[in-house]
Each structure stands twice: as C-alpha cells, then as structure tokens.
C-alpha cells in the first residue's frame with residue numbers, strides 16, 4: 001500500500017505536477033474535489049448545496065505564502081468573500097489557513113491579517129474556521145487562535161486525531177469554550193509526532209469525538225468514515241443531544257451519497273467547499289488519502 005508520505009512526495013515532482021495540471025484526463029478528478037477557480041462558481045455551488053439542505057464552509061485555496069503582500073492579498077480575498085456571501089444571501093462561513101495569511105513570515109503578519117478577516121466576519125455576523133496544518137505549525141496556530149478567541153468568539157479551529165498531542169490540545173480548547181472541528185489529519189507526519197497506523201488514528205478519533213460531544217460547543221465531526229459517523233449518532237443520542245446541537249462536516253466531492261443521507265436523516269451537515277487557482281496542494285492531499293485516486297491518475301498517465 002502506498003504511504004501518504006510517498007504519494008505526497010510523488011505529487012511534489014514537477015513533471016507529475018505539470019502533467020496533472022495540464023492533462024485533459026485529470027480534469028474530471030480535479031473538478032470532483034475543487035469547486036472551480038473563481039468566486040462566482042464557488043457561490044453558485046454553495047447556492048445549490050444550500051438548496052439541498054447543506055451548510056457550507058468556503059475555502060479560498062492557498063497556503064505557505066512567502067511574501068507579505070501575498071498574505072495581505074489573501075486576507076483581502078477573504079474579506080471580499082465574506083461580503084459576497086452576505087450580498088448573495090447564501091448560507092456559508094469561511095475556512096482559512098494561517099500559512100496563507102503569512103504565518104511563515106511571522107506571528108505578527110498572520111495576527112494582523114487574521115484580525116482583519118475576523119473583524120469583517122464579526123461585522124457581517126459570520127463565522128471563521130481556522131484549519132489545522134502540518135505539525136510544525138500546530139503550536140503557533142493554536143496559540144494565535146487562543147489569543148484571538150476572547151475578542152472573536154465567531155471563530156473555531158481544528159484538531160487532528162493522528163497527533164499524540166491532541167488530547168491536551170482538546171482540553172485547552174474545551175476550557176476556552178471554542179468550537180472544535182475534529183479530523184483525522186491529512187499531512188505526512190513523522191512517527192514521533194503522529195500515530196502511523198490507521199487503526200490508532202481511528203481509535204483516537206473515537207475517543208476525542210466522545211469528549212467533544214460530551215463537553216464541546218456545537219462539536220463538528222469531520223469525517224467520511226461511516227463507522228465513526230454511526231458511532232457519533234449513537235453517542236450523541238445517548239447524551240441526549242439534539243441533531244441541531246452538533247454538526248457533521250464532509251469535503252466537497254467525497255462520499256456524496258453519505259452527505260445526502262445525513263441531510264435526509266435530519267442531521268446538520270456542512271460541506272467544505274474549496275475553490276481558487278492554488279488548488280494543487282489541497283488536491284494532492286486528497287490523492288494521498290486514497291490510493292485509488294492516485295492509481296486512477298497513474299493508469300491514465302501510462303496509457304498515453
């Protein structure tokens with residue numbers, strides 16, 4: 001079985017990257033995961049998802065920004081997006097990455113840009129999720145989030161069940177009273193920081209999910225894993241939670257039947273919708289999660 005690290009390494013190879021971006025054969029798969037390159041298409045998809053009963057989180061794709069001007073520009077794009085959401089009356093919040101807002105250029109750059117985005121979200125009565133990135137950023141992301149949260153309670157962040165540190169981080173966020181989205185984790189991490197095997201990651205997800213359902217504020221359970229979703233439903237019912245008191249979150253284009261089924265059963269369900277020109281790193285993480293996606297691509301690559 002191909003490891004996540006290997007797939008992400010292959011995905012970084014310039015020849016592979018160029019082929020993926022240019023080939024007609026990969027466009028279908030890209031379209032499945034990415035809602036388009038412009039905001040109009042993303043809003044159109046959001047409207048459609050709203051009509052089907054879903055909430056939406058819009059991610060204007062981008063990460064690892066290396067210039068201060070680009071980080072400011074990314075914040076501007078998010079502010080414009082919040083205004084578009086407001087003007088168009090769609091039900092959508094936003095999900096952002098702090099490295100896109102300049103975290104690698106210093107905490108001050110990220111803090112300044114994040115504050116501008118959070119101010120706009122406050123003014124427009126919207127909500128901001130702060131995505132979790134690779135483990136070299138975890139501490140800074142959580143520190144900045146915890147620093148800003150008291151002034152901006154319209155924000156929440158993400159914890160990854162594969163990290164050994166997550167039980168402590170969850171306690172910190174539960175005590176703060178912030179919304180938490182629990183995910184398994186999508187980055188290639190070394191064995192000394194993250195569980196290397198799926199069974200442990202799933203077991204940790206279940207444990208942290210139970211804690212989150214017991215004590216969290218509007219917990220967000222972000223997975224396509226049907227066994228964990230079934231457990232969440234049972235556990236939440238046992239705790240006496242209404243279906244509106246917690247949220248399932250799934251990625252655009254993944255497990256579409258499951259998405260529809262959750263809405264049909266009356267569960268609050270949010271679809272994470274990524275769009276923008278900088279889609280490649282997000283797309284390569286989707287490949288790495290599921291080798292079948294990569295096999296599909298490689299089959300087409302060698303057919304030519």
Ligand SMILES: Cc1cc2nc3c(=O)[nH]c(=O)nc-3n(C[C@H](O)[C@H](O)[C@H](O)COP(=O)(O)OP(=O)(O)OC[C@H]3O[C@@H](n4cnc5c(N)ncnc54)[C@H](O)[C@@H]3O)c2cc1C
Nearest residue numbers: 131132183184185186222223224225249250251272286289
């Ligand atoms: C709303 C949302 C937000 C997220 N935000 C973050 C974040 O901020 N930081 C972060 O590190 N990770 C994030 N993730 C990704 C997450 O960490 C996992 O990598 C991803 O959700 C796949 O794991 P899974 O829980 O679905 O379980 P898995 O056990 O990987 O998958 C369960 C089933 O889902 C389906 N599936 C999963 N992935 C794919 C795929 N790529 N293609 C096709 N089918 C698939 C398959 O049927 C699979 O059997 C987010 C995920 C969601 C749903």
